[in-house]
Amino acid sequence: MRKYRVILVALPFLSGCVDEISVDLPAPPKVLVVNSVLTPDSVFRVQVSRVASTVDSSSRLLSSANVYLLAPGRGAELLRNQGRGMYTSPNKPASGVAYTLRAEADGYPAASATDTVPAAVPIREGWHSYPTGTDRNNELLGTIVVRFDDPADEVNYYEISAYQQQYGNQGRIYRSQDFVLDARGNAALAAEGDAEFSPGSLVFSDKLFNGQAFELRASFMPWSFSAGSGTVNGVPFGPRLSGEAFVSLRSVSRSYYQYRKSWTRHFYNQGTKGPGGDLNQLLFLGDPTRMYSNVKGGYGVVVGHAQTVRFLPKR
Template sequence: MKKYIVFLFAVIVISCSKDEFSEQIRLESKIVVEGWIEEGDFANVLLSSSIPVTDVIDSTNVLNHVIRSAKITVSDGETFEVLKVKNDKNRVPPFVYYGNMIKGEAGKEYSIKIEYLNRIVEAVTTIPKSVQLKSADYVKKNATDTIGYVFVKFDDPADEKNYYQIATRIDSEEPIFVPAFYGNLDDKNFETSSVSVQINRGVILFPKTKFTPYFADGDLISVKLRTQNKEVLDFWNSWQNEIVNSRNPIYPSNTSLKSNIKGGIGIWAGYGQSTLVVKTPPKK
């Protein structure tokens, strides 16, 4: 299976202006967190240290910055669980901290505490109530095309404030759900409660093949509608802005990425979720 660095939080490069350059490279690297817990599932955390702007960015250097020996504790306020770490060869970096005791529930608050060397990193998140996908369909512009997009439909609860993220995963190609490009949604922008959205494939770092924003015949696509809170939406919007502005998500144009991590950088997110599988025509 192809290996990918899926999100920014395998690595964050510290960027700086010329005037700040000498001082910046002397700063201590930061602990970078990408952690999440979904309704009906257990916690997952990717952990690394930030990479100075002077370093070469490749898969080998990324592995040198992975943190494999931290103590990560997740709690729902009643139960405390220390996450285990496993080697997942389908990912780069291949190390994932995971839980198997505390399962995500809508409406609950979840804290995370990371202890590494002399540092402590903490964050808190909540899981919003899930909103169910009504449908997800693979649509081509022309019948003879071998590529297309996915359209999803769902009903936004009129009496609730909701923030959404749509993510996709192609079976046998992607080991994790990838946020769709422009797939972070605030329901204040919906004209009606009946929502129909085109899904553009999300950006993958270090892909084995050239990135394309569409899907193709032969793909088996899992589509996930996540509900998230405002601070998680703000993080993913800032991450998306870096991609748009710099055109290279490995090198942020500035250090404006939002974060809810105390003592580090990154995101600890709680998600409600609804998933559908989309089958495309066989590849010719």
């Protein structure tokens, strides 16, 4: 046990007092934290850090670990140490292969996790319309429609997000934050119970449509739009998006699905709800929630996904 001095400051609208007490706090567990997202489009990248107390000013990133990549039918590969807790391999994950990442460091128990990258699922059809309605503040809303075919006889998990993309000088691409998609009318999304937590993306399973065609119809509010009206080549137009709309469909592993659902609740309970957050909510934080981890002997997550991105034409 280590002794810390804790200063308590009352909120200004309650009183202006400051109190100082001494308390014995347990030392944090001496374990490793391993984080990695496996995708078929990028090489293996693993970050290794350690659990540390809030008063520990030394770096949490560990640059002295050994990180091994293991796969069926292959010997263990020692990943390259890139410094600042980052370890990489020149190879890329393949879909359907169970990869294990194992981290070892002096003075810490070994930590490992296993996950598989699912096969990408193509988007069969998709478009957007804008505007199609208004919210309760009379702000214009649009509609995004996405259709894909769910592989049969297997449990699948998905994540859908959408965003705007604009082109600036010299072909520079500007991408917006992801739209907040409202899909409360969809049975598969409603069954997830995430709507009240203002999720930044839609994460769901195929429990209600296994092996069937799936359609997502969701409303969204653009980040920027042109409010004027007129004609282009004789065709009249009204309000429209300032950029192009895109949708991302990720096939995600079960571990990714569980992590994202726990992260949504954690982010909501922080009080910084929604994209960008609301610092005023920090005065009214929710109860702590346990984050999902699939790392044995430590913390963190090793998860996989495969992504399909499609341009959404206007209808």
